[in-house]
Amino acid sequence: MTALLERKSAPAEAPEPSGRGGLAGPLVKVALLGLVAGLAVWAAFPLIAERAWPGLAVLVAATAGLFYLYTSRRHIPAKYLIPGTLFLVVFQLFPVGYTAATAFTNFSDGHRGDKREAVVAIQTASVTRVPGSAEYALTVATTGDPATGPLTFLVTDPATRVVSAGTADGLTRLPAGDVTVTATGRVTAAAGYTLLNGGQASARSREITDLAVPTPGGAIRSQGLSRAYEGKAGRAYDAGCDCIRDTTTGKTWTADERVGAFVAADGERLAQGWRVGVGLSNFTRLVTDAAISGPFARTLIWNLFFALASTGGTFVLGLGCALALHSPRVRGRGLYRTLLVLPYAMPSFAMLLVWRDMFNTDFGLVNNLFGLDVDWFGGAASARVAVILVQLWLGYPYMFLVATGALQAIPPELSEASRIDGATPWQSLKRVTLPLLLVALTPLLISSFAFNFNNFNAIYLTTEGAPFPADNPANGATDLLITYTYRLAFGGSGAQYGFAAAVSIFIFVIVAVISMVSFRRTRRQEEVYS
Amino acid sequence: MTKWLARVGWRHAVAVLAVVFSLFPIVFVASAALNPLGTLSSTSAVPTGASLGNFANLLTDTDFPRWFGNSVLVAGVSALASVFLSALAAYAFSRMRFRGRRLGLLALLLIQMFPQFLAIVAIFLMFSTITELWPAIGFNQPWGLILLYLGGALGVNTWLMKGFFDTVPRELDESATMDGASHAQAFFRILLPLVAPILAVTGLLAFIGTINEFIIANVFLTDTGAKTLSVGMYGLVAGERNNNFGMFCAGTLLTAVPTVLVFQFLQRYIVNGLTAGAVKG
Numbered sequence: 001m002t003a004l005l006e007r008k009s010a011p012a013e014a015p016e017p018s019g020r021g022g023l024a025g026p027l028v029k030v031a032l033l034g035l036v037a038g039l040a041v042w043a044a045f046p047l048i049a050e051r052a053w054p055g056l057a058v059l060v061a062a063t064a065g066l067f068y069l070y071t072s073r074r075h076i077p078a079k080y081l082i083p084g085t086l087f088l089v090v091f092q093l094f095p096v097g098y099t100a101a102t103a104f105t106n107f108s109d110g111h112r113g114d115k116r117e118a119v120v121a122i123q124t125a126s127v128t129r130v131p132g133s134a135e136y137a138l139t140v141a142t143t144g145d146p147a148t149g150p151l152t153f154l155v156t157d158p159a160t161r162v163v164s165a166g167t168a169d170g171l172t173r174l175p176a177g178d179v180t181v182t183a184t185g186r187v188t189a190a191a192g193y194t195l196l197n198g199g200q201a202s203a204r205s206r207e208i209t210d211l212a213v214p215t216p217g218g219a220i221r222s223q224g225l226s227r228a229y230e231g232k233a234g235r236a237y238d239a240g241c242d243c244i245r246d247t248t249t250g251k252t253w254t255a256d257e258r259v260g261a262f263v264a265a266d267g268e269r270l271a272q273g274w275r276v277g278v279g280l281s282n283f284t285r286l287v288t289d290a291a292i293s294g295p296f297a298r299t300l301i302w303n304l305f306f307a308l309a310s311t312g313g314t315f316v317l318g319l320g321c322a323l324a325l326h327s328p329r330v331r332g333r334g335l336y337r338t339l340l341v342l343p344y345a346m347p348s349f350a351m352l353l354v355w356r357d358m359f360n361t362d363f364g365l366v367n368n369l370f371g372l373d374v375d376w377f378g379g380a381a382s383a384r385v386a387v388i389l390v391q392l393w394l395g396y397p398y399m400f401l402v403a404t405g406a407l408q409a410i411p412p413e414l415s416e417a418s419r420i421d422g423a424t425p426w427q428s429l430k431r432v433t434l435p436l437l438l439v440a441l442t443p444l445l446i447s448s449f450a451f452n453f454n455n456f457n458a459i460y461l462t463t464e465g466a467p468f469p470a471d472n473p474a475n476g477a478t479d480l481l482i483t484y485t486y487r488l489a490f491g492g493s494g495a496q497y498g499f500a501a502a503v504s505i506f507i508f509v510i511v512a513v514i515s516m517v518s519f520r521r522t523r524r525q526e527e528v529y530s
Numbered sequence: 531m532t533k534w535l536a537r538v539g540w541r542h543a544v545a546v547l548a549v550v551f552s553l554f555p556i557v558f559v560a561s562a563a564l565n566p567l568g569t570l571s572s573t574s575a576v577p578t579g580a581s582l583g584n585f586a587n588l589l590t591d592t593d594f595p596r597w598f599g600n601s602v603l604v605a606g607v608s609a610l611a612s613v614f615l616s617a618l619a620a621y622a623f624s625r626m627r628f629r630g631r632r633l634g635l636l637a638l639l640l641i642q643m644f645p646q647f648l649a650i651v652a653i654f655l656m657f658s659t660i661t662e663l664w665p666a667i668g669f670n671q672p673w674g675l676i677l678l679y680l681g682g683a684l685g686v687n688t689w690l691m692k693g694f695f696d697t698v699p700r701e702l703d704e705s706a707t708m709d710g711a712s713h714a715q716a717f718f719r720i721l722l723p724l725v726a727p728i729l730a731v732t733g734l735l736a737f738i739g740t741i742n743e744f745i746i747a748n749v750f751l752t753d754t755g756a757k758t759l760s761v762g763m764y765g766l767v768a769g770e771r772n773n774n775f776g777m778f779c780a781g782t783l784l785t786a787v788p789t790v791l792v793f794q795f796l797q798r799y800i801v802n803g804l805t806a807g808a809v810k811g
Binding site: 107 | 677682698717
């Protein structure tokens with residue numbers, strides 16, 4: 001409303017800005033809204049084809065909301081916030097929320113899908129070859145890259161020469177026109193599939209052996225790389241007792257919905273289960289399981305130290321260099337700046353691996369250069385010094401850049417004024433420049449702390465947590481909480497997503513609390529809440 | 531002379547020390563890249579021989595040129611878009627007062643503290659569905675990866691920019707509004723040119739962050755031709771670490787080239803901050 005009034009009265013006072021903007025602005029707006037509409041239509045077709053009505057409803061609502069927002073004269077802050085927020089909600093909040101929800105389930109290897117999928121998997125796994133099993137000619141194919149794409153079995157019925165495509169999801173018959181079959185039943189071409197040649201197939205022979213295509217009475221498995229058989233399931237699901245029964249021994253495993261698994265009377269549990277909610281048990285395990293909670297405190301303290309030392313160290317180094325170069329008197333500033341930030345230009349993941357080799361005991365550059373013979377990653381103290389040194393190298397150019405940017409934003413009049421008032425350069429730095437710098441950089445320092453607290457690559461690509469104490473191979477001296485958790489949850493004994501999600505919530509709470517406290521303490525310096 | 535030392539000399543000393551610290555690992559990488567043997571164990575600090583064999587092998591035996599193109603596309607587009615998105619948000623947070631402002635700022639700070647790579651399972655499941663519906667933005671497509679990266683655009687950038695926006699005197703855009711400029715004109719014509727240094731810095735940071743991103747890209751891009759530099763080069767040394775070390779280091783050097791170019795391009799904006807002049811006027 002007020003905007004409207006202003007616009008009407010504007011030309012008399014300041015014809016230029018509203019004169020040009022008055023035409024260009026709406027044109028750009030119309031073009032962008034047209035683009036949104038076009039994208040929405042493009043996105044709608046697959047949703048309609050798949051009959052994904054809830055998805056379509058969300059799409060229509062979002063598009064309508066955008067049109068309303070940008071044609072209305074109200075909600076001005078929202079016009080600036082919505083574009084980024086949309087991406088934030090879809091690609092960050094949603095996955096994080098999903099992960100948080102996973103923390104209350106038993107989602108893990110063996111508990112991935114629903115109960116029906118578990119039954120299929122159990123039946124398929126129990127398939128054995130029995131006399132009279134049907135035999136097929138086998139051609140291994142893929143829908144993607146021959147080296148990595150998902151495998152498909154093209155099986156040919158020897159009697160009818162009918163070709164079917166089988167994956168872990170089941171068997172589908174291929175139209176005769178889509179495939180070329182030789183007299184022996186071997187498929188030489190199939191529309192939509194890439195056939196694996198002998199070398200490619202034998203490189204993936206393990207995956208081929210593991211693939212079982214479920215069929216009503218059992219499953220099709222490979223025998224070698226060119227033959228397949230349809231075996232009979234040794235275990236079958238019985239809906240009457242809601243249990244799995246072994247057809248030869250007669251033993252039964254009854255479904256237990258609380259743990260999401262089939263459990264026998266003697267307590268034996270089938271490896272293949274399904275996903276159920278388990279309440280807070282992932283969280284209680286974190287506190288009660290001695291193997292996990294024991295080394296937790298030690299790791300937490302080192303983790304805090306690592307994050308503080310990395311953030312503080314890089315900040316002090318970067319700020320020092322920025323101050324040193326923040327003077328028009330220094331010749332060659334541009335060259336210094338360029339050379340100094342080169343570490344930041346180098347790909348950090350690659351340089352972490354290079355640093356690991358430079359700390360190598362036998363032919364590492366650090367030992368060679370200084371004539372040392374230190375087993376850097378062998379001792380706890382030296383390994384910790386090494387990883388922090390690497391972090392300093394990787395991180396200080398970033399702090400240098402940011403501090404340089406912030407220094408340039410401070411009007412030089414301020415330090416000039418303090419100099420005229422008789423302040424020494426040191427006083428003017430301490431009383432004028434630093435407080436102003438901290439106003440701009442405190443949030444950055446806090447998020448740098450949060451980043452380093454969870455700096456997975458810094459450890460995983462260098463020490464991998466080493467050195468490990470003799471009595472605990474799961475928790476090393478340089479392990480951060482996140483690498484420690486990663487090893488517990490994803491390494492060794494198979495993926496345990498539910499448990500990992502619970503631990504990541506725990507880590508999140510720790511970081512959030514620490515950040516909030518430091519944030520409140522610096523709050524008085526800032527204008528954030530004004 | 532002493533006066534020179536106190537005023538300028540120490541600055542040079544600090545700068546030289548910093549440059550030495552910055553450069554020595556890079557010299558080692560360069561030495562390995564030029565090492566004709568191309569193995570880790572035969573590499574020393576100073577180049578022992580000069581051969582471009584590692585570069586030639588890298589460019590002909592691997593898909594490196596395509597990885598390079600993918601990386602530049604993904605990092606370039608995500609950096610530009612994320613700077614734009616967070617500048618919009620920072621403008622609202624810095625110049626406007628609205629309900630939920632404080633909550634929004636806090637939420638932004640909190641969300642980015644969640645260890646996001648642990649959400650990789652959720653991201654994988656989500657993009658499995660997207661790949662089925664819209665293959666153009668699904669797995670193995672640079673546009674899908676760009677969208678995913680833009681989810682994190684608001685995180686740290688908004689805070690950094692808001693802090694910078696706050697240091698630009700409010701009178702500047704207020705007087706423009708008084709003269710009849712709309713909020714959009716005040717933003718695009720008055721404020722954005724003034725905050726060019728922080729736009730350049732955040733753009734550079736976003737570019738570098740994206741070039742280096744590994745874990746998500748590793749899950750996202752499995753086709754050899756679709757990989758970015760980090761994923762492709764990690765694959766180089768995953769198995770044959772010692773033998774491929776020369777090629778790996780050659781790739782490391784080449785990977786740094788786009789970043790250095792972007793920095794060179796942005797440096798004049800970083801150095802010639804315009805705020806000082808504007809305040810005087």
